[in-house]
Amino acid sequence: MPGQIHEVTNQVPELYGNNLFLDDTILQAGVKRLHGQWHAGQLARYGAELGSKETWQLAELANRHQPELNTFDRLGNRIDVVDFHPAWHALLGLLRREGLHALPWIKPQSGSHVARAAGYFLHAQVEAGSLCPTTMTFASIPVLQQEPALFAALQAKLLSCEHDSRDLPLDHKNSILIGMGMTEKQGGSDVRSNTTAATPLAGGSGRGAGYLLTGHKWFFSAPMCDAHMMLARTEMGLSCFFVPRWRPDGSKNPVQIQRLKNKLGNRSNSSSEVEFRNAFGIMVGDEGRGIPTIIEMANHTRLDCVIGAAGLMRQALVQALHHARHRSAFGRLLAEQPLMQNVLSDLALESEAATLLMLQLASAFEQADDPLQRAWRRIVTPAAKFWICKRALEFTGECMEVWGGNGYVEAAPMARFYREAPVNSIWEGSGNVMCLDVLRAIEREPAGFGLLLEQLAEVAHDHPGLRSMLDDLLKDLATPPEQREMLGRRFVQRLVLTVQGALMLQHAPAAIAEAFIASRSEAMGGRVYGTLAAVHLQQQILQRTWAQ
Template sequence: MATTHEVRNQVPERAGIDEFATNAPLVEAVAKWGSEAGSPARGGASDRLTELGRLVGSEPFQRDAELANTRPPVLRSHDRWGRRIDEVDYDESYHRIMAAAVGAGAHTSAWAEPGPGANVDRAAAFFLLAQVEPGHACPISMTHAAVPTLRLGASGLIGDWMPRLLSRDYDPSLAVSADQEFLADTPDPDTSATASRQGIPDPRTAPAKRSALIGMAMTEKQGGSDVRANTTRAEPTGADTPWGREVVLTGHKWFCSAPMSDAFLVLAQTDGGLSCAFVPRIRPDGSRNAFAIQRLKDKLGNRSNASSEVEFDGTVGYLVGDEGRGVATIVQMVTRTRLDCVIGSAAGMRQAVAEAAWHVRHRRAFGSLLVDQPAMRAVAADLALESEAATWTAMRLAAAYDDDADASTDAAFRRLATAVAKYHVCKRGAGHAAEALECLGGNGYTEAWPLARRYREQPLLAIWEGSGNVIALDVLRVLGREPEAFEAFFEVVRRAGGADAAFDVGLAHAESLARETARDLADPGAGASVAALRARELTERLALVLQGALLIEHAPAAVADAFCATRLGGEGGAQYGVLPRRADLTAILARA
């Protein structure tokens, strides 16, 4: 009898893999800049990352990543009796992933255990988790990034909330904190009785919550990136509370990610100008704050993460930082979420390369394995080059955020390098995912494999926290107002000079372009417009010399030579897979 269906020449499932140990650039970067390098006596970081690498590489975790995206969050604006509750329900798979991320300290371990290498350890954990399930990384990133802004708040706010942010417990419920229990000792009997009859947990009588996640709400429909066009108002009540000056907010936010977070940093107009307010979901007296979730966004990707529109109407908040200095206050948070965009994009590239490399090493076509066929071999190697450059860039930036970083160099370096990397690495993500998906052929285009999900995911990080033009214009602002940041940047990249001819040419070009653009900015006439036209070119050139320098200093010679030749020396093509004949593809692919 003829056999009509026999499954053969299909690749085995890619599971049961230590995603940390198999990622050579990440392992090497952690060894160089992580806590064990900076303070060997602390120890244990590599062991913890290995444990996490095995977790995210396991079949159950990968299954949870799939379920969290195929069973997306659902908004419950009202209960069955018509009472507003404004809650979002997530699949249990999402909660398991969140618990793993918080338990691994991917949110705030760098603040809870500061010291040399702390930000690198935390970045590596964030990388591993975001590699497999990127949607949950949004609240994890925002919580990490909120810490320096929260430190600008009143002492009572810091004292009540900071321990909860640093906790490694995960609790998705809306409830009062342990520090607020004294305010809930005598709940309103009418409210409690009504809640009990309707089956709704009363936060004033719920068990104390000892952990917290923080979100942000800046964007409004009429302004987008132009947050100074915001119309949300924050009117003072006259109360000076332990959490700070109390205000009441009225307005609408077009994007508010992770609306089930415990509190949000919000930009709103006061009489003193655009200011930053801390807005909790649960008020200090244990009652729910006015926080109307109007709808969840129907997004291209990022399905596991709830993004929403929210309405403030009598919503209580507390001013953080100086009134009228809202942008300067919240930029403390934005800078670090931009860094996490770089880390997340690099993590996505790693997933794309790992899946593509796995496929071509197991799939046969035209009589041989795909990896042994020259054209496919060149494509896979080129994808690996992009991924490795992004990984080294992300981890070097994380190292620049450590408390022990050289204040005269790294602080200025990261001011420019974060924007430069955010622009370039995040923009490269989408095309990289598309090429990796193509390596899997038709399988890659189906939802049964993770690269279709990754393809939808990568464009988000190029948009979030400043799209391309916003970031490129920020680079111009740094050039015009903080020339010391450019000096620090070139001080770092010049260390690689003299080792690669293509890099030296690219570096000279970047420095020349920076000088010309600075002269344009100084021109009181049309100079600013001319500079704006060159902003993207300048930012891209700076990113490429940064990546080339890092690879020359830290990666194998085969990787650095091929990257510099193709990205800086003009030997590459418009698409992946155009590499110089001398490129050592075997050495490059060995790291994929």
């Protein structure tokens, strides 16, 4: 062009056209090992679609054009409608088509939870906001199944693989999405302080009966979902309710959206503040047992927080590797420089351990009657949510640093990844809440925890490093009860690292597993990436991670 004063060189090309599943040997091996191989062909097809330029553009558009609240129509009628860019609905259409909202119930066979987790992990690498209503719909199914009459009316619409964006009564929808409304202004994670009141309608009370709800929710996730699961207070205490957007008579349920949250990240998805003005709801579960009823839903959402954070880490790593293999500084490629290799290798170990853990947890959700797998679900899931989501924050920041200033601008995906990372730590209970839940679960299920420790001891038997980590964990466990809460984070961190070390020993090459355990148990290593002592393994680690 006339007036051009320089040639553009040493800039990294956009990463399009790769297959997110076929490029990930660790994910592929885990899916096969944990009985999800029957879904591998579909995952490969979806991995290619997610890696396409077109899908990345959908993600960018959905986050640039954020949801908009329309409280009234032009005539002054109250409508409480949130409008989305078409890219948002296109992304939800992909998720729905892949069955990521309900795959274990659509295809109930061995490995179905693992297959679904792998698909969710892939989608999380491209766009995370659209996963929120998908997760809540997925998590609602085990709870709604406890109410046979209600579930019978909803089952076909819950399991449908079609996305129906229309704002209509349930009877007129081809498919539905379910959201959640848990926290109130005064309580946050302390849902026992909720004040929203539920009054029974004429004709009965208790589970399956209709109620009128009055109150508010401070975080009402995805307000355009067709119904929400939430807590409200009856005379017998907090109970769980299914609250649709439309009443059974076809009129709009008075769930009034006060405003949308202006969030740091997760911008494609809408979160809101709402008020209930005699809104209709159906009680799910026993009256006064709302928290135990909805905790089943929370356990599934916690798993998805782990999967989503691990997916975010994986894509941030891939983007960092891609950048380092194309960008030169001081006379050679970044990927050829020893200190950068150490950083990237350390990140690769972290990502692999996170991937192994999320797949193992997904597999545990399939084995409802196995006491050991119940311990994985009940004890390791909140521990993993605490640790993996925490690590994702540092991890995405480190990957952004690999990009330098180019990673700090919104034109590239790294800034979006970094803004996205905190939400999984905060959603459904932040770090302290998860650690306290781990301690409670151990106290309530000591036999299951004993089985978990036996499993870890068996793996650690011939490995001094892992055995030392397990010994330190047991010492923390022997802390007097009055001191245990204060040490909750220390204990949970050790638990997760011991579990990850065991998984690495079982499923990674021995030298790579050894490098992970040594670096995570070494006090001088701290939490800074790039402190690996096993420098001779860096090329092997990076080639295993992403051989592009």
